[in-house]
Amino acid sequence: MSERMKCKVCGYIYTAEKGETRKNVEPNTLWEDVPERFVCPSCGAAKRMFIAID
Template sequence: MRRYKCKVCNYIYDPETGEPRTNTPPGTAFEDLPDSWRCPKCGVPSFKFVPI
């Protein structure tokens, strides 16, 4: 699974660790995040992320 970076604040979403602040469990691929998911650091929508 690929990691993704927020283009606004450079937060890295790592699917292996998930994101506790958004109740996203480990193993959740970025592509499987709900449309309502937002960057836990700056709040932008997921379409502002790029694969790294």
């Protein structure tokens, strides 16, 4: 699993393997399974502001 998503606002990278414990997203959580209420832990941007990266 190497899914990565980048915040278009600040450049924060969400990596599925790591999840985001600051936002209660467990490691190995695919982006599609991240709750819609998720916001960027760095700048507060909405989930819809993220784009897939290689």
